[in-house]
Amino acid sequence: VAWDVVNEVISDSPEFADGLRRSEWYRILGEEFIDLAFAYAEEAFNDEYAADGTDRPVALFINDYNTDQGGKQDRYLALVERMLDRGVPLDGVGHQFHVSLSTPVSALETALERFAHLPVVQAVTEMDVTVGTPVTQANIIEQGYFYRDAFEVFREFHAATGDMFAVTVWGLHDGRSWRSTQAPLLFDSGLQAKPAYFGAAGGELEPRLLAELSFQGSVALDEAATTAHDWQRLPLHAVGDVAAFQTRWEADHLTVYVTVRDATVDATDGVTVVLGADTYAFGRDGTGDVPGVVAATDDGWAAVLHVPLDGAAAGDVLDVDLQVTDGGTTTGWNSPGVLGTLTLVEPLSFVEVAEAPTAPTIDGDVDDVWSLADVVTTDTQVEGSADGAATAEVRTLWSGDGSTLFVLADVTDDQIDVSGSDPWIQDSVEIFLDAGNVRNGPYRYEDTQIRINVDNVTSFGTGDEAFQRDRLTSATTLTETGYRVEAAISLLEAGGPGTFHGLDFQVNDGTNGTRTSVRTWADPTGISYQNTSRWGVAQLVTAEPEEPEEPEADVTVTPWLVVAGKKVTVDVSGFDPGSTVTLRLEPKLTLGRPRPADLGTVQVGDDGTGTAKVTVPKPTKLGLYAVVASSGDLSAKTWLIVLPGGPGKPDPKPGHGPKPGHGPKPGHGPGHGPGHGKPDPGHGPGHGPKPDPGHGPGHGKPDPGHKPDPGPKPGHGKPDPGPKPGHGPKAGPGAQRPC
Incomplete structure (x- = not known):
């Protein structure tokens, strides 16, 4: 007999040195409440109410969840060691193991081994294994293999140590499970044994089925179809070692891209798409049962096909196989006679991550370089009501060698709340990153779930917490409309210009200690913390070379x-x-x-x-x-x-014409002496030199306010009849008299 005395006291965040959640028990009594609870349980179960002749008949357990995750596991182990050092009557350590197909079975084994050196027994107390949504036959079969491998670990651990107290599955059938939408248990809602039951019992399992997602969209059948950017955004599905394919869907057709490694052209070369009971063939020569285009590649050929669908919708599951024929050999995606599944889901969320000339400073302030970034918003309501829910505008950048992703999230939140004892129910931003866009589904070691609350307290999901923490630098600040989160995250060795990365953002909205809303950018399922498949995609793009501006001299x-x-x-x-x-x-x-x-x-x-x-x-x-x-x-x-300039003398000063009596000498200028009769093209008849602009015409006095006399127009000169009486110079020697 065993009893869970203290349940779920370990924090999912390393915020506090003792690693404990700040429950009301803790706030009143501190860590001592745990010791007191065990003391009272020991007194009741193993003393006052113990059956006569028994020696401590009830094993006293501590129990918690997420003990398969490194950081929380460390905090759990540290607490158990402190309790034992204080003499607390602790007999057993419980692991809930609420896991998913994304959880490595090896993580369960590691959790048991971490406590194996202590004088305690261990138990799996609440096990269930979710398969994701929508529930597919492929994943139901895969769940059977998970239970098989997990129970083998439990049996081997007990065989080696004798310390496996019990394994409990958390519910009788899927219909009564707290996670019923993801079919986590051994029996279905009709109480029929699932592959999970036969796996746990060590029985025979049917062959695995291949299953993939198909994101909504289409690619036109034109010359660019086989090189469309869409096919670069997701990993291709392997068809043996000879080909690979990817798909998109719309209501009336499935777009299939396939690339084949086959350098030798043969008349029989082609692909066949099996869709339920229908089969569609398409040849390397571009002919077939469906429309498509073909292009040669460096090592073979590629094709894009449109396979007909009838009223397809998100959530539909298609039974599919893709087969490639090369001469007399046909290779399929699935085993012969078996169809895999394609689950039709939402359009793929995609963002280009702009290159910044310099890296932003991670301090919560908005540097100028952030103006280069595209903005995405957390518009997908996953949990709670959208009415008044916190949401974020998120920007991303890269710089230098592309080894770091920079994130800036401006959160609109009219009520800041961090009073909840669990980090995910506090106001916070979560960043999900799959460096290299492997889209493994289950988390790899390199995949990370980062949570940063409004006070810049960080916590992490599945995986090695210390490793994830070393990849992160973050800062937060309050704003007039909520708060801002700024972060720099290492892309490990998967970064660089042009690279693709799985990415999602989530905003948790806390109100009075309860999470009231969850909004994401990409994944609508609410299980981003378990699976990477529905995250969006980010590509690090290089800055377009600026055309040098032509200097305008x-x-x-x-x-x-x-x-x-x-x-x-x-x-x-x-x-x-x-x-x-x-x-x-x-x-x-x-x-x-x-x-x-x-x-x-x-x-x-x-x-x-x-x-x-x-x-x-x-x-x-x-x-x-x-x-x-x-x-x-x-x-x-x-x-x-x-x-033209003058003959070398300075120009006359303003207001000064020629001095009286100093006109040209008789007989020295055209049109001046009597009897010469030559036309004077630029002067008035018989008036001497050309007037100086701005002065009276040769009268020796300033003539303010009058325009200069331009004289007759060129070509209109008249014969000079000689000076008027009293005005021109006299014939013969003598000075000119003033007018």
Whole structure:
């Protein structure tokens, strides 16, 4: 006879040094409550109420769950050792073993062996083995093999130690199980023995069936079908050692991708899809019973087919085989005469993980590089109500050699609660990672379930807790709308640009010590903690090389109208920092045919700009010129109008015309002396030199407010009839008189 005196006192989190859950018993009495419970049980069962002549007739047990998981197992063992050291009357250690097909049977054996050196007996107290959802015949058969292997471990342990007290299965039949939706027990709801019963009893089991998932979707039958990215996102299912395949489904067809290793072309080469009672053949030559496309590969050929379905829906299970014929040899996915199963499930969740130029700092703050990341949201309601439930926007990045995955989760939660004694019922974010996207189903050693609560207390699921903890760096912070979790997780040796990884995110919402909602990004089943098959997929993508922006070189000249021989200011921009820009003056619309002229250079600063003052050569003729700035492959130009310079003397000061009495001497200018009669194309008849722009026409006084007299238009000059009386110079020697 045995009695569970203390049940489920070990924490699933290493938050506390003693490893114990903070139950109400603990909060009031501390660890002493465990010793007191055993003392009272010992007094009642083995003293006061013990039958006469018996010596301690009731074995007193401590009992807990998840003892097959390394971290909790360590904490459990430490407590048992402390109890024995204190003289607590402890006789046995119980392992509940609520496990799944994902649990390695070796983990059960390890749990028993960890306590084998202690003076206690051991018991399996509540065993059941879930098969996942939906329940398939393939998994029911696989469950039989699990029970077979587990009971062999229990028998061998007892044979070696004599310390296996009992093994108890937690329920009579599936219909009465607390996990009834996953068929965990030895008998079905009709009380009929399942393969699990025959496995536990060491009986014969029927052959295993192969089973896989088919995610919703389709691939068009075009030239790109066999190289579609969809086929890279999931591992292929092997068909012996000659081929591999993958599928997607829609209501009216199943898309099948198959790649065959067969370098020799034969007329009989082809694939056959068996779907229930129907068979569809398709040849390497592209002909067959269903539409499809074929492409040659380096070591053989590949094909994509559309096999008809009739009103298929998520949750349906198809009986399927895929067979490959090479000459006279046919190889099937299943054993001859046996069909495997494809379970139709939701579309595959997929995200591209952007490359960051620098790794984010794991401190709970949002670094600028997070703006590069795509956002996914935890929109899949797994447990509880969506009304007011906490949810998260999650970003992912990688950097450097791609060996680390960075995660940033911003959680919207209007009530922060960490009062629950179990870590998964506290406000927290869970990250599920299958490095390398192996999709083993059952957790491998490398697969990890990481839980980070709002206070940055971390805990882990199946596997080696210390190993998982060493892979993680995390930080949390409160925000105006809830809290934020930031983490860096090692991808071990499976990372690198272009690699794929199984990934999911989960938000646990606690309220007053109870978990009221669970939301995920990908897996809708609620069993991500047991199985990796329905997680999403992330690919580390390299940053698209940025097209170098063509520098937009520019040049400006101030002023744009200048007299030859004067200086202008030249400003350049958009040139390479530190370069030297050459300036040239190129004629465009000018009098005569002047040659281009060098204006000098401009030194460009660190910001790509520069300024210089240059002189327009004095001989430059009247006209429109381009100022061309060039350096290497970069060039720019602007326009400059040049007026001819004077004969070398300074221009007259503003407001000063020619001095009175200093006009040209008689007989020295065209159209001036009487009797010359030549047309004067640029001056008024008989008025002497061309007026200076901005001054009165040759009258010697400033003429503010009046436009300069441009004189007659070119080509319209008239014969000069000679000076008017009192205005022109007199014939013969003598000074000109003022007007």
